Amino acid sequence: AQKITQTQPGMFVQEKEAVTLDCTYDTSDQSYGLFWYKQPSSGEMIFLIYQGSYDEQNATEGRYSLNFQKARKSANLVISASQLGDSAMYFCAMTGINDYKLSFGAGTTVTVRA
Amino acid sequence: EAQVTQNPRYLITVTGKKLTVTCSQNMNHEYMSWYRQDPGLGLRQIYYSMNVEVTDKGDVPEGYKVSRKEKRNFPLILESPSPNQTSLYFCASARGGGAYEQYFGPGTRLTVT
Numbered sequence: 001a002q003k004i005t006q007t008q009p010g011m012f013v014q015e016k017e018a019v020t021l022d023c024t025y026d027t028s029d030q031s032y033g034l035f036w037y038k039q040p041s042s043g044e045m046i047f048l049i050y051q052g053s054y055d056e057q058n059a060t061e062g063r064y065s066l067n068f069q070k071a072r073k074s075a076n077l078v079i080s081a082s083q084l085g086d087s088a089m090y091f092c093a094m095t096g097i098n099d100y101k102l103s104f105g106a107g108t109t110v111t112v113r114a
Numbered sequence: 115e116a117q118v119t120q121n122p123r124y125l126i127t128v129t130g131k132k133l134t135v136t137c138s139q140n141m142n143h144e145y146m147s148w149y150r151q152d153p154g155l156g157l158r159q160i161y162y163s164m165n166v167e168v169t170d171k172g173d174v175p176e177g178y179k180v181s182r183k184e185k186r187n188f189p190l191i192l193e194s195p196s197p198n199q200t201s202l203y204f205c206a207s208a209r210g211g212g213a214y215e216q217y218f219g220p221g222t223r224l225t226v227t
Contacts, residue, residue, distance in 0.1 A: 100211035102159060
């Protein structure tokens with residue numbers, strides 16, 4: 001079974017600053033994938049970034065980067081140069097590479113202050 | 115436009131009255147899935163489908179049924195809804211399982227009284 005833990009229920013960040021969202025996971029799979037999704041107040045789920053367990057480099061997508069530390073089983077999301085539009089709930093999720101199940105964490109709410 | 119659609123978007127019903135939430139995708143995706151979102155619990159997978167006529171249970175399948183008779187559609191059926199099924203429901207699709215990102219529908223807010 002896979003388990004995702006997001007320990008920060010809510011965070012405040014100043015506009016233009018960077019913020020790190022924590023995600024730790026537990027799995028017995030050797031090959032797995034980690035995702036981050038964003039859910040703004042409007043409710044839709046938006047894919048942000050993906051990291052495979054065997055990827056040698058940390059994933060980056062624009063202002064989003066994933067700080068992947070395999071030995072520590074952590075996959076933290078870093079948002080650089082925060083914008084007001086980054087205010088949302090963020091979910092970490094994982095799956096086995098050959099699996100069809102996707103497990104989500106409880107989420108972290110980010111509020112960006114002007 | 116590539117999208118996943120769900121209907122209805124909002125539904126208030128009473129205990130025991132059978133209901134169906136429809137989900138359709140226009141991306142020719144093989145994989146489809148249903149989730150429910152509850153405060154403090156994130157999203158939990160109800161059922162998923164790897165292809166037509168192939169479905170399997172997620173983490174919280176009790177009280178739900180699904181079917182996949184066509185590739186594009188994956189309806190969620192609540193035969194006898196109960197108040198503990200009040201939740202926000204999302205349908206999603208992907209090219210496959212594993213590493214593929216999932217595309218989510220807009221969500222269905224269900225209230226069972």
